[in-house]
Amino acid sequence: MQNASTRQKDLYEGIHDAYQAHYFDPSSMEYRNLFVYKPMFKGLDLNNKTVADLACSGGDNSIALLKRFPNAHVVGFDISSKACETYRANVGKEAYELDLTLGVDPELKVDVAMICGGIHHCIADLKGTFKTITNLLKPNGLLLMCEPNRHCFLEIARKIWYQHDKFFDAQTEAALSHDEILRIASPKFMPLDCKYMGGPAYFLIYNSLVLRVPLGIKPFLAPPLFFFEKMYNLIPGKFAYPYFVARWQKC
DSSP: OOOOHHHHHHHHHHHHHHHHHHSSSHHHHHHHIIIIIHHHHHHOOOOTTTEEEETTTTTHHHEEEEETTOOOOEEEESSSSSHHHHHHHHHHHHHHHHOGGOOOOOSOEEEEEEESOOOOOOOHHHHHHHHHHHHHHEEEEEEEEEEEEESTTTTHHHHHHHEEEEEEEEOOOOOHHHHHHHHHHEEEEEEEEEEOOOOHHHHIIIIIHTTTGGGGGGHHHHHHHHHHHHHHHHSSSSSOOSSSEEEEEEO
C-alpha cells in the first residue's frame, strides 16, 4: 500500500498540467497578488534574503516574489520531480526534491520559508513537517504560509468534496486549524500575525480547477468578484473564511 507521501506525489504529478493551468493563469495570479501576497509580504523587505519556496510547483510564487524583491535569492523545494524540473525551467533557479514530512535537516539554511497551500498536504506527519521547516530556517527566520481554514462554515462540504473529487486525496490532505498547527510547531515558532480571508473569488477564480470554471471566462468574472472579495474580507472572525495567511518567526 502506498504511504501518504507517495500518494500525494503521484496525485500531484498526475494533475500537474491542469493544476498549473488553473492556479497560475493571469486571473489566479492577480488573486494571489491581491489576497495572498499582499498580506503575506506586508511590511517585509526580502531583498538579499534567501527564500525557500516550499511545495514550489512550477515556481510562479517565486517569480511573483522576485517582482517585489528583485534582489532576493530563491530556491524551490517540492516532493515532485516534475515540479522541480518546471521550477528550474521557469525561474532559472535550483529546486530540490524534498518530502517535508520526513523531519529531515536540509544542508541549505534560509532566512525565509514560504509555502502556499502545501502544509495541508502533509497531514500524515505535521510534527515531521514542522521539524523539517525548523531545520531549514536560520535563527529568527520567517515562515510565511497560506493554508485552507478548517474552521470555515463550509468545512463539511469541503470534506465531502475531498472524498469524491479526483483532484484530492481525502486520506492525505485536509484543511488546517491555525491554532492547532501552532501548538504542534511550538515552542520552535512564535506567531506574528494571522489573517482569515476568502469569498466567492477564492472559489471561482483561485480554485477554478476544482469547480471546473473554464479558463476563458475567468478574466470576465474576476473584476466584479475581486471587488466583492474586498468587501467580504471585512467580515470579522474566522468562520466565514476558507483560508488564512499566517506569519511565524522561528524562536
